[in-house]
Amino acid sequence: PTLTALLLHLLLACSAAEQQPVPPESIRRSVSVDGDIILGGLFPIHSSAETSSGESRCGRMESHRGIQRMEAMIFTLQEVNLNSSCLLRYGRHKIQLGGLLFDTCSKDTTALERALEFVKSSLNQEVVGTSYSCLYGNGTILPAVRYSAIVGPAASASTGRAIAKPIRGVVGGAYTQVSVQVANLLRLFAIPQISYASTSSVLGDKTRFEFFARTLPSDVEQARALADIVVHFNWTFVSTVFSKGDYGEGGIQSFESELDKLGVCVAERLLINLEPTKAELDTPFDAQTSAPGLCGCRPTAGAKSSLPVKNNTAVANGALTLEIASSEVPGFTSYFTGLRPRGPRAVANNASFSNHFFDEFWQQKFNCRFVVDPTKNDTVACRDNMRIDAAKFRQEHKVQFVYDAVYAFAHGLEQAKRLVCTEQPPDADTKASGLFDQCVANLSSFPGKELYNLLISPENFFVNSARRKVQFTKNGDGVGAYRIYNYRRNRETGHFDYQEVGEWSNSTGLSWRPDRQIFWSGSLLDVPRSRCSEECEPGQRRMYGRTGAGKDRCCWSCTECAAHQRVADTRDACEDCGELEGPDWNKTRCLRLQVQHMQWGSWYSAVAMALSSIGIICTLLVVGTFLRYNDTPIVKASGRELSYLLLSGCLLCYLMTFLLLMKPSTVACCIQRVGIGLGFSVMYASLLIKTNRIARIFEAASSSARRPQFISPRSQLCIGACLVGVQLGCSALWLMLSPPGTRIQQPSRLEAILRCSIEEKSFLVSLLYNMILIVVCTYYAVRTRSIPENFNESKFIGFTMYTTCIIWLAFLPLYFGTQSSFEVRD
Numbered sequence: 001p002t003l004t005a006l007l008l009h010l011l012l013a014c015s016a017a018e019q020q021p022v023p024p025e026s027i028r029r030s031v032s033v034d035g036d037i038i039l040g041g042l043f044p045i046h047s048s049a050e051t052s053s054g055e056s057r058c059g060r061m062e063s064h065r066g067i068q069r070m071e072a073m074i075f076t077l078q079e080v081n082l083n084s085s086c087l088l089r090y091g092r093h094k095i096q097l098g099g100l101l102f103d104t105c106s107k108d109t110t111a112l113e114r115a116l117e118f119v120k121s122s123l124n125q126e127v128v129g130t131s132y133s134c135l136y137g138n139g140t141i142l143p144a145v146r147y148s149a150i151v152g153p154a155a156s157a158s159t160g161r162a163i164a165k166p167i168r169g170v171v172g173g174a175y176t177q178v179s180v181q182v183a184n185l186l187r188l189f190a191i192p193q194i195s196y197a198s199t200s201s202v203l204g205d206k207t208r209f210e211f212f213a214r215t216l217p218s219d220v221e222q223a224r225a226l227a228d229i230v231v232h233f234n235w236t237f238v239s240t241v242f243s244k245g246d247y248g249e250g251g252i253q254s255f256e257s258e259l260d261k262l263g264v265c266v267a268e269r270l271l272i273n274l275e276p277t278k279a280e281l282d283t284p285f286d287a288q289t290s291a292p293g294l295c296g297c298r299p300t301a302g303a304k305s306s307l308p309v310k311n312n313t314a315v316a317n318g319a320l321t322l323e324i325a326s327s328e329v330p331g332f333t334s335y336f337t338g339l340r341p342r343g344p345r346a347v348a349n350n351a352s353f354s355n356h357f358f359d360e361f362w363q364q365k366f367n368c369r370f371v372v373d374p375t376k377n378d379t380v381a382c383r384d385n386m387r388i389d390a391a392k393f394r395q396e397h398k399v400q401f402v403y404d405a406v407y408a409f410a411h412g413l414e415q416a417k418r419l420v421c422t423e424q425p426p427d428a429d430t431k432a433s434g435l436f437d438q439c440v441a442n443l444s445s446f447p448g449k450e451l452y453n454l455l456i457s458p459e460n461f462f463v464n465s466a467r468r469k470v471q472f473t474k475n476g477d478g479v480g481a482y483r484i485y486n487y488r489r490n491r492e493t494g495h496f497d498y499q500e501v502g503e504w505s506n507s508t509g510l511s512w513r514p515d516r517q518i519f520w521s522g523s524l525l526d527v528p529r530s531r532c533s534e535e536c537e538p539g540q541r542r543m544y545g546r547t548g549a550g551k552d553r554c555c556w557s558c559t560e561c562a563a564h565q566r567v568a569d570t571r572d573a574c575e576d577c578g579e580l581e582g583p584d585w586n587k588t589r590c591l592r593l594q595v596q597h598m599q600w601g602s603w604y605s606a607v608a609m610a611l612s613s614i615g616i617i618c619t620l621l622v623v624g625t626f627l628r629y630n631d632t633p634i635v636k637a638s639g640r641e642l643s644y645l646l647l648s649g650c651l652l653c654y655l656m657t658f659l660l661l662m663k664p665s666t667v668a669c670c671i672q673r674v675g676i677g678l679g680f681s682v683m684y685a686s687l688l689i690k691t692n693r694i695a696r697i698f699e700a701a702s703s704s705a706r707r708p709q710f711i712s713p714r715s716q717l718c719i720g721a722c723l724v725g726v727q728l729g730c731s732a733l734w735l736m737l738s739p740p741g742t743r744i745q746q747p748s749r750l751e752a753i754l755r756c757s758i759e760e761k762s763f764l765v766s767l768l769y770n771m772i773l774i775v776v777c778t779y780y781a782v783r784t785r786s787i788p789e790n791f792n793e794s795k796f797i798g799f800t801m802y803t804t805c806i807i808w809l810a811f812l813p814l815y816f817g818t819q820s821s822f823e824v825r826d
Contacts, residue, residue, distance in 0.1 A: 042172030085693020190448030221480030
């Protein structure tokens, strides 16, 4: 930077040494407003054009954009100077703000030339001991001179040039490429710059543009707004069309970065030139026929412009556009419409200025000339009664940001004044005491870096006349706020126009107007879909392409998750549910499984209880019959005591059915363990004693007349008690080795059954003793099958034991084969 500054010193010294009149073209491209502190201004008054030889030149006037912005700066300078507030007041005098305003002709190289004038004005320190010899254009070597920049309000009589005061800041430029070039120059001389229209994210790099700020948000904020709109409408696969240059390429890079954070994929990126041909435009739009979710959002510079949609209303129908939120500046409309051409305008210090750009604008607007050429019949003279219609006048939407930029400098200079100027009472005559000039000199030499830091500091905020808060971020950007418009057919007029449908700000996000609906292409209300793949059905996960990144991230196929799995939050994997858990109906979360057990109201329980109840009734009827005929010979002959024991075993087995249907608990499980085996052992012990008694009686009768032992009723009961005691002893040992309790069993991943904590093997072992009784009883039934008919009870017992063996043999496969259905098994 030091070397560059020295080179510029040399160039400027040569320029000063020439002492040649300034070319009329240079004077015609500027407006000078006198003041104590001078601000520079860069505005696109004319469009850029080229001569037939390819040289750059100024083209047609931008009547709506450039002139309003320039006049907005002049209006704001006058408002600050005439305002009775304490802003820039020192004692009873106000420090007047002036301006040196240039036309950039919408070209970066032209703007750079104009910015050199600001640099010349700011080089107010003499390079001591240095002299320069300059070669003039005609080959004459000018004498060596010592260079020193001149500061003062007057104009040089010999040159006609306004003798420059140091420029304390620059308002501009408009286009990003202009601001980039100007910022690169101004940073070398520590001149702060505040743009009113350049939104490119490139300018947010403080390592390159450390003196740049802007009163409107960066494209990064616009990118966030666009990304939020895309997400709001659930678009996950979109295409982007952007223009060549820092604005378009930088903006789309920020937009795609925000999309990537939100999981949205870019299907195709299409770059077009700033002035594309029809063939270039046809290519991208034809390629987008498969992407109905393409968001038609234009750059903020023309969100409501009719130029982009001219002759393309059918294509643009339904588009959404963004525009930086702005408000009309109070008083500017009456100021602008009250201006008259070709007249000096008064400013402070009894000085005046004229704006020849406004004169040119006037002639173009009314298609007239101040000086009529008599040789041209189509030339109309400008009349004194021509006026700008205030009812039809519309403020250009960047006027507010020019207004805010000037006021930002005014507030920054106010803070600098408090630092370098001694505090004075409001009625002090600071001009008479010389303090006013000293204060102005201190402000003129105030370091540019410190002034820039004051400009963007959090304390340097204010509320403008439109009641909007103006403040800078740490990067020097304005607060992000946008209006959202929908380009559609007006049902009342039948014409296409823009309708505001919502807003976005970096503090509150998206907000839509409830009284405005969005009409999409074809005037439809249904939101278009823009997805590579549709969402998977509930319970399905995504299967991405080979890489799983880029476009593959938004394109997938769907596969079903297992019955015991849920879909992960990322929706691209299945996760097993935990123990005793299962997924909900759409497999988005795992829930605790409902523990099942036998219910009294199930039809399985109803059938079992009905059969058991019939058995109990029949058993009780038999018992009642036996009791009634207890002392009859037939009851006594049937083995009255053993019959009662047998009937009690039957009754116990029937009652165990109800116990098995109860909800498992420690007590219920303990009784089940004892009761099932006990009931069987009582029954089969009674039958075994009966068949054994008959067999012994007939065997003894065939060999001798002696009566067999242990055939009395008491002996039979004692033997029965011993046989049943064995079963009770085994059950007691089982309870000690494996205490009773409950457990939850999972036959499958989605079932949870509450059961007694009995292992299948242990349960079968507990019935082994009863199986032995059945086998022995069957053996004796076979041996007694041929006894006389008077003792045919043994035949019935034999038939019972045969069927019992068959039932028990069938029990084993049925028991293990019904593990999947606890209702059938239990």
